[in-house]
Amino acid sequence: MATREESRVDRQVRLSRERVLGAAVALADARGVGSLTMRSLAESLGVEAMSLYHHVANKEAVLDGLVEVVMAEIERAVAGLASPAPEDDWRRAMRMRVLAAREVLLCHPWAPGVFETRRGTSLAVVRYYDGVLGLMRRGGFDYDLGHRALHALGSRALGFSQELFEPPGEGAEEALAAMAVEVPHLAAMAAEASHGVSGRLGWCDFQAEFEFGLDLILDGLERLRVAS
Amino acid sequence: MATREESRVDRQVRLSRERVLGAAVALADARGVGSLTMRSLAESLGVEAMSLYHHVANKEAVLDGLVEVVMAEIERAVAGLASPAPEDDWRRAMRMRVLAAREVLLCHPWAPGVFETRRGTSLAVVRYYDGVLGLMRRGGFDYDLGHRALHALGSRALGFSQELFEPPGEGAEEALAAMAVEVPHLAAMAAEASHGVSGRLGWCDFQAEFEFGLDLILDGLERLRVAS
DNA sequence: CGACGCTACCGTACAGCGTAAGAACCGCCC
DNA sequence: GGGCGGTTCTTACGCTGTACGGTAGCGTCG
Structure with missing residues (x-):
């Protein structure tokens, strides 16, 4: 009765390597790769963990x-x-x-x-x-x-x-200030930067720093x- | 009787954060950080796993x-x-x-x-x-x-x-050759390098490459x- | 000198992990 | 309609980190 319609319609289509990997990316995006387990991945597909193994060899293969x-x-x-x-x-x-x-x-x-x-x-x-x-x-x-x-x-x-450093988070500056005795140069650098001397907004623009390093290398290669 | 001498002499001295971390480094050196578990670490110290927790907060603290x-x-x-x-x-x-x-x-x-x-x-x-x-x-x-x-x-x-690439291992060159169609430039590069055109021994000296990249950056900064 | 408390240590136990093994079920072809 | 092959589920195992509670030896004090 219900089972016939339900069984293959609830989980819209059959599993496939593509669907598994897609769900894995979505799950990693949403909750981080740390909470990507075979069980959670299966659950996000409305399926049991062991079913995944018909489409990927193992968890390593998922990461690949x-x-x-x-x-x-x-x-x-x-x-x-x-x-x-x-x-x-x-x-x-x-x-x-x-x-x-x-x-x-x-x-x-x-x-x-x-x-x-x-x-x-x-x-x-x-x-x-x-x-x-x-x-x-x-x-x-x-x-x-x-x-x-x-x-x-x-x-x-x-x-x-x-x-x-990862995105500074709350109070990273205070933490650095507290370490001022241990890391005088970094503390001074942070202090100078936040005084706005350098004219950059925030105290560290990761994108700009990445491009700086990249250009440094590209110029050297040229x-x-x-x-x- | 025996217990008095034994109990504190078998494991030569008391545990300590330093001894735990020292053993952890030794174990990671010997068998890789992957096989560094609280149980294996404890065993290498002649102790039970839970005893470690009196000297380190948890495994994260061991890695720190x-x-x-x-x-x-x-x-x-x-x-x-x-x-x-x-x-x-x-x-x-x-x-x-x-x-x-x-x-x-x-x-x-x-x-x-x-x-x-x-x-x-x-x-x-x-x-x-x-x-x-x-x-x-x-x-x-x-x-x-x-x-x-x-x-x-x-x-x-x-x-x-x-x-x-990690240290090439066995047959890395053959693997690259097999991929020649997919990665023509890399294959050509490897072929040229192993013909000895460049005069370097082996086909990739990691230390030299590291120094090359380092100097590139240092020169650009200068x-x-x-x-x- | 004897009891008591502190701390280091041990034993047990639990939840969560990846996954091996086998049972159950579906859709398809004969 | 009956069987069959592949997909899914169930169960279970060994491993992980670690919470909890008991125990044993040392230092201190009455």
Whole structure:
């Protein structure tokens, strides 16, 4: 009776690897990757935990799938970019690519942490770095300098680099002030910055700092490239 | 009878936070941080798991303690360094400091992973970065540029930056060759490198690449400093 | 000198994790 | 209509971190 209609309609369609990974991303976005368990993931799909194992090998595979999904988002963002041909201006092309990737990652704050545990394993990531290397090739790099450039960029090529301090939160400034004796230079720096001497709003603009570091590296590479 | 002598002599001395953390480092060094559980840690001290909780609040506190111990090692290594005064050559001073830190971290391969989960929380790490900032101050940086420099360096200041590929392992080259269609540039780069064109031994010297990236950043900062 | 309290330690227990094994059920083809 | 293959559920195991309560030895005081 009811069971016939219910059984396959409640959970709208059959499970699939795509649906599982999609739910995993949604759950990580909503509650953090820490609360992504096989049971909670199953529950969010209206299903029992063990059912997931027909579509993913194990939890590691779920995490692999997570980076796959995010990388696909990044590839899409990069593809839709109106960036200059690397032959004309590789630095601008690279800068736009990296900032596009970063924008995607900023929507998935858990992603860097997951990436860090799986770098090198994932085809999607390797393929992305291949694209970066290709961009530099077209921009005039030989493979040797390109290789070193990849190392110099590291995770910055993907739009993140472990942030020194996480978003300050409440009373971070007071905490730093309390440590003033232990860390005089940092305390002085924070004091100066919040006096508005530097003219930046807030006392630390992460996006600006990221771009600063990125440009520093890109400029250095450009100097090496023309010298080679 | 026996009990009196035994009970406090078998386990040579009383437990203490220091002994617990020391054992934790030893265990992580030997078997990886993944197999560091409260039970295994207790066992390595000849004690029951719950006894640890009289000296550390919980497992998080153990991990905090791990970075504390490693940072102490780094501070010691840095202190014993015959580096030039930053006033004379801040780049060389910085370079030596960072490479000294890196040498310590290379003895504790698990450390970067643990650091990454706790950065910003730990006084020892903040203090280290304060030292870095102080070095740059003495080298002629104002706080604003020093601030941005810290961000540009990121974890490189501590001697690591998530390596792009972990130590290649067996057959990594073959794996890359198999992906040649997917990642043509990387495959070509690897092929060229292993032909010995570049003259480096092996096909990727991580230490050299780390130093390359570090120097790239330091050179860029120096240019900005003299311009400011 | 004997009792008492403090603290370090142990034993037990529990909830939550990933997942192995097998039973139950669905939709499809013969 | 009967069987069959794949999907889902049920149950259970070993592992984790850790809450709780009991115990044993030392230091102090009456």
